[in-house]
Amino acid sequence: MAGPDERWAVAIDPAVCIGSGICAATADRYFHLVGGYGEVRESPVAADPLVIDAAESCPVEAILVRHADSGEIVAPTP
Amino acid sequence: MTIVLGALMTVHAYPFRADRLDLDPKYAELRAGEPLSRVQLPFGEEAWLATRYQDVRLVLGDPRFSRAASVGRDEPRHMPQSRVSGMLSMDPPEHTRLRRLIAKAFTARRVEALRPFTLGLADSYVDAMIAKGAPGDLVQDFAEPLPAAVICELLGVPFEDRDRFQVWSEAIISTTSLPPETIVEYYQNLFGYIATLVAKRRAEPEVDDLIGALMRVRDDDDGRLSEQEMVQMIGGLLAAGQETTTSQLPNFFYTLMTFREEWERLVADPALIPGAVEELMRFIPLGVGAAIPRYALEDVAFGDVVVRAGEPVLVSLASANRDPDVFEEPDALNIQRRSNPHIGFGHGAHHCVGAQLARMELQVALTVLTQRLPRLAPAVPPQELTWKSGRLVRALSALPVTW
Ligand code: HEM
Ligand code: SF4
Numbered sequence: 001m002a003g004p005d006e007r008w009a010v011a012i013d014p015a016v017c018i019g020s021g022i023c024a025a026t027a028d029r030y031f032h033l034v035g036g037y038g039e040v041r042e043s044p045v046a047a048d049p050l051v052i053d054a055a056e057s058c059p060v061e062a063i064l065v066r067h068a069d070s071g072e073i074v075a076p077t078p
Numbered sequence: 079m080t081i082v083l084g085a086l087m088t089v090h091a092y093p094f095r096a097d098r099l100d101l102d103p104k105y106a107e108l109r110a111g112e113p114l115s116r117v118q119l120p121f122g123e124e125a126w127l128a129t130r131y132q133d134v135r136l137v138l139g140d141p142r143f144s145r146a147a148s149v150g151r152d153e154p155r156h157m158p159q160s161r162v163s164g165m166l167s168m169d170p171p172e173h174t175r176l177r178r179l180i181a182k183a184f185t186a187r188r189v190e191a192l193r194p195f196t197l198g199l200a201d202s203y204v205d206a207m208i209a210k211g212a213p214g215d216l217v218q219d220f221a222e223p224l225p226a227a228v229i230c231e232l233l234g235v236p237f238e239d240r241d242r243f244q245v246w247s248e249a250i251i252s253t254t255s256l257p258p259e260t261i262v263e264y265y266q267n268l269f270g271y272i273a274t275l276v277a278k279r280r281a282e283p284e285v286d287d288l289i290g291a292l293m294r295v296r297d298d299d300d301g302r303l304s305e306q307e308m309v310q311m312i313g314g315l316l317a318a319g320q321e322t323t324t325s326q327l328p329n330f331f332y333t334l335m336t337f338r339e340e341w342e343r344l345v346a347d348p349a350l351i352p353g354a355v356e357e358l359m360r361f362i363p364l365g366v367g368a369a370i371p372r373y374a375l376e377d378v379a380f381g382d383v384v385v386r387a388g389e390p391v392l393v394s395l396a397s398a399n400r401d402p403d404v405f406e407e408p409d410a411l412n413i414q415r416r417s418n419p420h421i422g423f424g425h426g427a428h429h430c431v432g433a434q435l436a437r438m439e440l441q442v443a444l445t446v447l448t449q450r451l452p453r454l455a456p457a458v459p460p461q462e463l464t465w466k467s468g469r470l471v472r473a474l475s476a477l478p479v480t481w
Contacts (some may be wrong), residue, residue: 019419021139025427026174028141036419053174059434060186076182 007068010040010055016062023063027054031063044051044068049073087275089124092117092392093156093367098465099472100330101363105129105397113137113382117392125371131401131421133380134393137372139298139426143391144169147373153398154371154390156470157253162265164299164310166370170427179295179303180311180431183232183288189434192228196439199227200446207481213457216477220447222320225439229319232435233312234287235275243271247317248469253366255468265313272313276305288312322364323436325473330358332463332474335456337411344413345452348445354413355440360420361411363396369470395421451481 005012010030012023015037020045023031027050034066038058053074056062065074094102101408108115109129117127128134137143146169151162161167165176182188203223207214214220226244230237248256251263256264256395279289289312296303334341371390378385385391399420400408406415423430430436447454457478464475 020423020429020433021135021426022429025139025141026170033139050171053171053178056178057174057181059181059184059429059431076185 007044008047008051008074009066009068009071010043010045010051011064012020012040013062013064017062018060018062021058022057023054028050028055030054038062047074052055087112087116088129089116089118092119092127096363096366096472099333101360101396101400104390105162105394105400109309109401110395114385114391116381117154117394119156119157119367121158122132123390125151125154126385127368128380128387128391128393129397131398131404134395134398135421135425136380137391137393138421138424138428140378141169141400142375142378143372145370145372145428146172146373147375147388148371148390151373151390154392156367156369157258157261159258159261161370162250162310163370164307164314164445166428167190175302176307176311177427177431179292180211180288180315182432183291184433186434189438192232192435193438193442195231196224196228196442197446200224200442204446204450205297207451212480213478214481216328216454217324217328217474217478218220219420220443221324221477224443225323225436226320228435228439229316232288232319233316234279234285235272235312235316238273243268244320246271247320250314250317251321251470252327253468254471256465268313268317270307272309272316273305276312277311283389288315308406319432319435322432322471323439325471326362326364326436327440328474328477329362329364329472330355330440330444331447331477331479332456332460333358333411334425336460340411340413344444345448348448351411351441351444351448352437353415353418354444355414355437356378356420357411357415358416358440359422360399360405360415360418362397362422364471366397366470366472395424401453454479 014037019036020035021033024033030041030045030051031054032041034059041053051065061076067074094104113130113133115127116124118124128137145167149167165173203220207219226240227237232344246264246268249261252261257432274290279293292308294310346355371392373390374385374387376387401421402408457480466473
């Protein structure tokens with residue numbers, strides 16, 4: 001999986017987010033709610049499984065995590 | 079600034095009245111004048127009650143409020159026995175470990191794939207009602223089998239066993255409708271049934287349903303899921319997947335009958351249905367009262383009220399959903415409401431895992447009923463309808479209908 005220097009680009013699709021608050025409650029370090037909807041605090045970030053936890057827990061798969069260099073999708077898995 | 083402490087405040091007996099689907103005006107009073115109030119449920123310790131939208135969201139979404147801290151406390155309760163709540167008694171990151179394993183099966187995309195199956199089922203129940211002739215019972219003929227069949231398909235539980243597990247499922251929402259010993263017995267039966275099912279399924283672990291998926295996680299074990307956790311999770315989903323939606327569906331229809339012109343608009347324009355589902359979720363106070371307290375891990379101020387570390391806070395979703403600071407004309411049913419950030423499915427880490435599934439089922443139900451039975455109407459006057467009692471969730475015992 002993630003190497004030590006790996007960086008991930010994290011984005012939330014605002015058109016898809018339903019404001020469940022799950023990402024912010026799961027991974028407060030990376031996500032917060034702005035005006036009731038999920039937002040990424042910063043991107044790219046150093047690879048951290050917690051980001052995947054949040055992306056895999058989003059009920060509408062609005063969170064996309066990619067390798068910052070290759071653009072390859074890390075989460076969500078199909 | 080004066081700081082108000084709980085010990086000096088009047089304690090309200092709770093829950094407030096929950097007559098039919100009415101929301102006790104007490105909530106509006108508290109929201110306006112005493113947004114954090116003191117309440118005493120029939121069992122357990124005294125608690126705070128939050129009634130404003132912003133406060134409710136804060137309590138549900140902020141890591142300073144914990145569910146795990148309720149373990150070992152005399153939790154405020156509607157029933158004598160303590161709760162068997164699994165995931166609902168954990169905080170992230172422990173909660174995340176379990177939740178992630180099932181979240182995938184309930185995403186909007188996975189649920190969408192079940193829509194044609196659900197439509198087919200709903201159609202077949204309407205066919206059966208028509209074949210049998212009016213009056214029918216919308217509860218027994220439609221609202222009970224539909225969510226049960228869908229959750230069975232998603233989990234991989236045989237629907238033929240419904241007569242057994244549907245009875246046991248009542249345990250998760252019963253307060254006094256069942257004696258405490260029966261609740262314990264039903265839980266044991268439910269979990270025992272699932273354990274047997276899982277054991278049988280060991281022979282065919284590759285099947286693509288949630289039981290199969292969880293078994294694969296369990297079998298390439300890295301300590302992520304214990305056998306008992308798996309059984310309790312499946313049992314919990316089977317029960318939760320039925321009781322709530324089965325209760326809410328007739329509530330939807332009952333409400334639309336009180337606002338018949340909204341029903342007529344749905345008949346004329348099915349594109350309004352998704353918005354109507356959200357509005358009905360907002361408008362209907364499904365619970366008889368707030369039920370699942372969060373414990374403060376540190377002191378948290380709400381205006382001049384301070385919730386001390388270690389104190390429990392109950393949150394009223396129904397009251398939050400009628401907060402005039404957020405919803406224009408909150409006490410009116412408006413299926414074309416432009417902004418509707420209701421929290422009928424909760425908020426934060428425990429936001430209902432079945433929310434997308436319930437939405438899809440409720441949309442399908444309204445679509446099929448409005449299109450196939452546009453003249454659907456109660457067969458008896460509203461005052462003759464009987465409501466279930468002794469449960470956390472409001473529901474009709476039966477809803478006789480003609481069409
Ligand atoms: C109209 C139908 C439904 C309503 C109104 C509803 C409402 C809710 C609410 C308000 C919560 C949050 C409780 C809290 O945080 O205190 C919740 C959690 C939950 N719901 Fe639902 N629900 C519905 C349908 C379903 C269905 C169909 C399922 C199962 C597939 C389900 C399974 C769950 C589970 C497992 C949790 C706990 C989640 C966790 O702790 O992470 N619900 N539900
Ligand atoms: S988990 Fe998904 S839907 Fe929920 S707030 Fe975050 S991005 Fe939005």
